Amino acid sequence: MNRTVLKPGEPVRNLQYFLRTISYYYNTVPAVIPDGIFSEQTRESVMEFQKTFKISVTGIVDFITWNKIVAVFNEVYEYEEACSRPMAFPNDTDFSITLGDSPMCIYIIQAMLHFISIYFENFAEFNISGTHDEKSATLVKELQKLFNIEQKGIIDKKTFDMISALYNNNVAQTFEK
Numbered sequence: 001m002n003r004t005v006l007k008p009g010e011p012v013r014n015l016q017y018f019l020r021t022i023s024y025y026y027n028t029v030p031a032v033i034p035d036g037i038f039s040e041q042t043r044e045s046v047m048e049f050q051k052t053f054k055i056s057v058t059g060i061v062d063f064i065t066w067n068k069i070v071a072v073f074n075e076v077y078e079y080e081e082a083c084s085r086p087m088a089f090p091n092d093t094d095f096s097i098t099l100g101d102s103p104m105c106i107y108i109i110q111a112m113l114h115f116i117s118i119y120f121e122n123f124a125e126f127n128i129s130g131t132h133d134e135k136s137a138t139l140v141k142e143l144q145k146l147f148n149i150e151q152k153g154i155i156d157k158k159t160f161d162m163i164s165a166l167y168n169n170n171v172a173q174t175f176e177k
Helices: 011-023 040-052 063-084 106-119 134-146 157-176
Strands: none
Touching: 011 040, 011 063, 040 063, 106 134, 106 157, 134 157
16 A cells, blocks of 8 residues: 555545545445545545444534544554565565576566566566576666666565565556556
8 A cells, every 4th residue: 555645635535535444444434435524424424434433423523533544544454554564575685686696586586677677668578587697687687776786686685575565566556457
C-alpha cells in the first residue's frame, strides 16, 4: 500500500481511501470509492465503521471517529508494509552474491529482475537461471548505475534493497490493477 495516494486538501477523498483500505481487513466496513464526495455510500461506510469499533453510530466523522479511522488505517498499513517486504536477503551485512554464486535467495532476486526487465523496456529481457551469471550481473550493473551505486554487479544488501524498492514501487503495483 502506498501513502502517497493521499491528497492534501481533499479530506473526504482521504477518508474514503482510509475506509476502503480498512474494508480489506474488516468485512463489516463496506468499501467506498474514493471520489471526494461524501455520498450516502460514504456515510454508510462511516456508520458501519463506527458500529464495528463501538463508537456512537452517527454517520458523522467527528474527532473521535476520525482519530479511530486514522489509528486503524495506520495499524493496517503497518501490517501490510511488513507483509510486503520479503525477507529474501540475509540480514548479515557482509553477505553478498558474486558472479557464479547460487544461493537460494537468488531465485527471488532473479524473479524480481525478470519482471523489472519486462516492465522497463530499456533493459534486455532477463530469465531466471538460479545462478548469478553474466546476464544477471549485467542487469544488476545497469540498475546500480541508474541508482548511482558502485557498478560491480555484486548483489549486496544495498543493491538488494534497491532492486526490491524498484520492484515493489513499480512492477508489483501493476499486479494490483
